Amino acid sequence: METQELIEKIGLCVARGKVNIASPFPKDMLGQEGTDELTRRALEIECPPDKILLACNDGMQVIGSKFGRGEAFVPELLMSAKAMNAVMAHLKPFFKAGTVKTKGKFLLGTVMGDLHDIGKNLVSMVVEGNGWEVIDLGVDCKTQKFIDKIKENPGCIVGLSALLTTTMANMAKTVEEIKAQFPETKVIVGGAPLSIGAAIKMGADGYSPNPQGAVEYLNNCLIAS
């Protein structure tokens, strides 16, 4: 395969969520190579890693817009994120060496008093798959934990998750404190009890009911900065 063809194929596999030859998804690509094998081969013939990354980004955008149009759902987003993770595993040395860079840092945690984390974890994986470095602070995160981590990671964007209206009240306090100490830091919130109205009321900068919206918000922050 030509270099260009290989790179395009990797992008396509990201868009379709084709991870490796053994993966049963998607059905029409059964038995074909996925991002894992293709990236390994691409690097062997010295394809530029930044070109690979660019193609992957395009792939994630394809699945993202399908999701936006209601033609794909969270599981498909997750398959693409997984395909992307396989690429990232091969590109790790290049990230370490600084040849390629992540888009930025996303600090994500479930707020104080809350232990529900499936939603947060899904957001984390999809955002990571879109080229961001995610620092996952886990569950039951006190405000101070966020504050300390923001200090350690200047320029990061913060994401908060909550399950109940009670813990959404804790979320509001955390947003307030972050904004008081770091007025420049962008905060996006999400979780079952939230709405755009609730997000505005607590002074957050962004809200999304799904992981794709988080990706779009983050990418827009790049344009704005």
Added chain:
Amino acid sequence: MKKFLQENYVGGNTFGVVINYSDITVKEEEIELLLGYPPYHTPDPFKELIREAIEESKRIIEIKAGYKIADVASKQEDLTGLTIAEKYFDLQKIVTGVLKKSDSIAVFSLTIGDALEAKSKELLKKGDLVAGYIYDAVASITAEACADTLHEHIKAKMLRKNQKVTNRYSPGYCNWNVIEQHILFSLLPKNFCGITLTDSALMSPIKSISGIIGIGENVKYLEYSCNECNIKDCTYRTINYLKKKTN
């Protein structure tokens, strides 16, 4: 109701109910809905994954359920709350309206334990994102199916005494503030069903449900209770709709 479930009396008008997996009905289409798919649109191989997760759930979940029969007092002029076992519940209009005519109230809680959730986390950690997501959804729908069974059981038991039951309501639904979980739990024995409540009113294990059911000769079961609620994009609204279609 085909058969009666076994009960264990634990004192204070409180009963543990033995629910086995064979007593509950977990519907694949409800899991699909929770995953975000329109009914019957889940592609392969995710459908197989759902089935696998259901099979695994049969092996590892630990259902614990029970209820207390409590006295109820209502003031004619109070349309927004009821006094259950001498504790005032600020139930708001929808729930109070349905439960007002009750002679007594069943206060229940149940859980499927945390094994299925742990399995979901393990899969996510391993990078099996969709499988992890699916296991979590199966756990949620399984907990809901247990609530259906417990509800049916209480209904059947009351029918023998010529009493009817209402719909079930949970703190956090129909404008009833979730913070009242604390009052609800104060009526049940400590650690009932192995469930604990955090200060923020979150139950642990996560896959747990609590609530109340009205009992009495003059109470009604409402088929279309969702119409009275103001949350339009609620998954349960969709699930209830689906149930009506498939029943």
